[in-house]
Amino acid sequence: xxVVSQHPSRVICKSGTSVKIECRSLDFQATTMFWYRQFPxxxxxxxxxxxxxxxxxxxxxxxxxxxxINHASLTLSTLTVTSAHPEDxxxxxxxxxxxxxAETQYFGPGTRLLVL
Amino acid sequence: xxxxxxxxxxxATEGAIVQINCTYQTSGFNGLFWYQQHAGExxxxxxxNVLDGLEEKGxxxxxxxxxxxxxxxxxxxxxxxxxxxxxxxxxxxxxxLIWGAGTKLIIKP
Numbered sequence: 001x002x003v004v005s006q007h008p009s010r011v012i013c014k015s016g017t018s019v020k021i022e023c024r025s026l027d028f029q030a031t032t033m034f035w036y037r038q039f040p041x042x043x044x045x046x047x048x049x050x051x052x053x054x055x056x057x058x059x060x061x062x063x064x065x066x067x068x069i070n071h072a073s074l075t076l077s078t079l080t081v082t083s084a085h086p087e088d089x090x091x092x093x094x095x096x097x098x099x100x101x102a103e104t105q106y107f108g109p110g111t112r113l114l115v116l
Numbered sequence: 117x118x119x120x121x122x123x124x125x126x127x128a129t130e131g132a133i134v135q136i137n138c139t140y141q142t143s144g145f146n147g148l149f150w151y152q153q154h155a156g157e158x159x160x161x162x163x164x165n166v167l168d169g170l171e172e173k174g175x176x177x178x179x180x181x182x183x184x185x186x187x188x189x190x191x192x193x194x195x196x197x198x199x200x201x202x203x204x205x206x207x208x209x210x211x212x213l214i215w216g217a218g219t220k221l222i223i224k225p
Contacts, residue, residue, distance in 0.1 A: 006158075043215060043216075043217045043218060044159070044203070044215050046213075046215075091156075093158045093159075101146070101211040102146050102147055102166070102207060102211060104149065104161055104164055105149075105161075105213060106161060107151075107158040107159050107160065107161075108158060109157065109158050110157065110158040
């Protein structure tokens with residue numbers, strides 16, 4: 001199956017700093033990448049959808065200036081949490097799919113962010 | 117509105133069979149996915165159904181009835197490692213995934 005990597009797997013940072021999370025598709029070209037967050041024992045929540053070379057589409061209630069998404073190539077998308085606060089602490093998961101609209105989304109292993 | 121329903125939690129015994137149901141109401145349909153998510157980990161893809169019928173993959177099978185807006189995931193010969201949440205997701209007419217809240221499956225020895 002398709003492999004998606006995510007880095008870092010865990011990050012602890014101080015309040016007010018920015019954190020960048022990378023998502024890479026290792027063996028396929030990811031036309032579309034998705035960013036989710038998940039609180040403990042809660043459902044996945046889609047934050048934004050990004051297509052290579054264009055601006056990300058954010059879900060309602062997600063601040064685009066707070067969560068900067070860049071999808072500069074067919075294998076890499078980044079999520080930057082700017083001026084992180086303790087309430088941003090969460091499990092952030094990316095997924096990627098190929099060119100066909102109906103293709104399966106494959107998930108990265110997730111990044112656990114703790115803001116102190 | 118769009119809606120995916122699945123039970124919140126189910127319990128089954130090691131070695132047994134369990135069926136996790138999912139019903140959906142979406143604007144259009146381009147396939148239904150099942151994912152497995154272990155606690156603290158990201159979801160992993162299990163199956164995809166776009167036509168009616170049963171798809172079998174080892175111990176796991178997934179069934180779809182588009183006319184009834186219904187799917188189930190069948191797990192046979194349950195093992196302790198099958199304890200996880202199982203997520204049902206439907207791809208709508210815009211090719212967006214609509215996610216269910218997940219079913220937490222507890223396997224007892």
